[in-house]
Amino acid sequence: MNDVKDVLLGSTLHDPRGVFLDSLPKTISIVLEGYKGWVVNVTATTDQRVKDVLRALAPQGVFITETDPENQIVPDKIENDHLHLLSRTVTIAKELGVKKIQYTDGDRIITAATHYPKDLQALARRASELLDNKRTYVNLRRSVEDYFSHHAPLVQTEFEFNRLYSEAFGIPIDIGSTAHGMSIDVVEEILHRSPQMETVSFPHPKWLLIAKEMGVTIRSEETEHVLTFETPDQFKKEVKERIDEASLRYDLPLSTSNSPYKKVQQDYMATLGLDSTVSSKEWDLRFNTESQYLTILKNSLTLFGYNQEREGELRSDINRSLLSMEQRHRAINEALKTPPDEVSRMVQERAEHALSQNSSSPEGE
Incomplete structure (x- = not known):
């Protein structure tokens, strides 16, 4: 207390x-x-x-x-x-x-x-x-x-x-x-x-x-623990249902309801967490937040009293991050829209190309 x-x-x-x-x-x-x-x-x-x-x-x-x-x-x-x-x-x-x-x-x-x-x-x-x-x-x-x-x-x-x-x-x-x-x-x-x-x-x-x-x-x-990922706590029921369904399908032991919170988080990341990782809406939200945060920081750099050179370095760093963010955002959205069969085909083509390049190089002779 x-x-x-x-x-x-x-x-x-x-x-x-x-x-x-x-x-x-x-x-x-x-x-x-x-x-x-x-x-x-x-x-x-x-x-x-x-x-x-x-x-x-x-x-x-x-x-x-x-x-x-x-x-x-x-x-x-x-x-x-x-x-x-x-x-x-x-x-x-x-x-x-x-x-x-x-x-x-x-x-x-x-x-x-x-x-x-x-x-x-x-x-x-x-x-x-x-x-x-x-x-x-x-x-x-x-x-x-x-x-x-x-x-x-x-x-x-x-x-x-x-x-x-x-x-x-x-x-x-x-x-x-x-x-x-x-x-x-x-x-x-x-x-x-x-x-x-x-x-x-x-x-x-x-x-x-x-x-x-x-x-x-x-x-x-x-801090320790108190600011850990809280979302799994909101979906314990749904996560347990999905884990139990998979356990029954593959004849595995059913999960318990009194698991330590780290286990609850792990189960979430293996189920609903994966859904959010491949959700365009979730990525859009996070990239939009990043853009807002970096933009307001860039617009407020004069508050820090840095000399012109240092302020310019920070501004350039933020601009590079904003550009990189836009590129990553587009790449992730494009990847999420690509059908799994197409992804497999592209991966296979790249692997074959890499192998052919390796076999034709002097080291491969």
């Missing part, structure tokens, strides 16, 4: 299928052992049963807010949800006398509370220690193991923009962790500046750049 509970946690939670219903009471109990309270923003897509459970648990220290579709802070729906949450979190923080705020996606928090409660408590303590009451921003990063637990479209696109943000800021940065701590004055400036800047659907890099613009202290801290 965290004896100094001076951080207010804020999260967005969609859960349109209600898969976290049974987990919520335990999650809230664990969250409130480490945090001053939990502000949860639900949306029109959130399962009504989830909303009802959250409201029933409100007396324990949960604050429920819901995006008002009539109150458009920015044009992008996802960014608007985040800003609505931050706005309500600031109001509640002031009512509670709290000056430190942490944002983390709701599904990550639920997964951490379910499988890694001690690591979640450790995260709450570190957020409290790293955040000052004023002018502080903390990027809470995934460990290498947690980062590589994610599916291929995310890993391949996030690697590059994390590299370039780390290069620009001069410290390790993990934008995709969705875990960021901020003093309340930084959150207020994010609410003020965000509508004036270009749209970013998943707005965490914009928050970081606004903190840089303010000239506040920016810190970076690696």
Whole structure:
């Protein structure tokens, strides 16, 4: 338990299928052992049963807010949800006398509370220690193991923009962790500046750049387990059904329902995770996010105070990455549209060509 509970946690939670219903009471109990309270923003897509459970648990220290579709802070729906949450979190923080705020996606928090409660408590303590009451921003990063637990479209696109943000800021940065701590004055400036800047659907890099613009202290801290790939937790039932179906077909032992979470992740990656890896829609989403993140970084390079030569090097590096990204995006989409028989034929032709080249070379004589 965290004896100094001076951080207010804020999260967005969609859960349109209600898969976290049974987990919520335990999650809230664990969250409130480490945090001053939990502000949860639900949306029109959130399962009504989830909303009802959250409201029933409100007396324990949960604050429920819901995006008002009539109150458009920015044009992008996802960014608007985040800003609505931050706005309500600031109001509640002031009512509670709290000056430190942490944002983390709701599904990550639920997964951490379910499988890694001690690591979640450790995260709450570190957020409290790293955040000052004023002018502080903390990027809470995934460990290498947690980062590589994610599916291929995310890993391949996030690697590059994390590299370039780390290069620009001069410290390790993990934008995709969705875990960021901020003093309340930084959150207020994010609410003020965000509508004036270009749209970013998943707005965490914009928050970081606004903190840089303010000239506040920016810190970076690696976490363990708590920011691991959370999506498998949402599809445990579907994954088990697919694994069991395959087990029956090939007369293999049936899977158990109490597997360690790493096994749940592995089973997901062997089933539904493969589906996402060959999904054009998923690759489009990830490449679009990468493009937005790199573009806003390129447009903000003057914030870093580098000399003209260094700024030019960074700009060129970002431009090369944007070009490479476009080429990879096209190549992957073309490959996904190619029928399997055609892929086999192309591979065979290339293999035969390589063999013929090898046999005609001097070394092959």
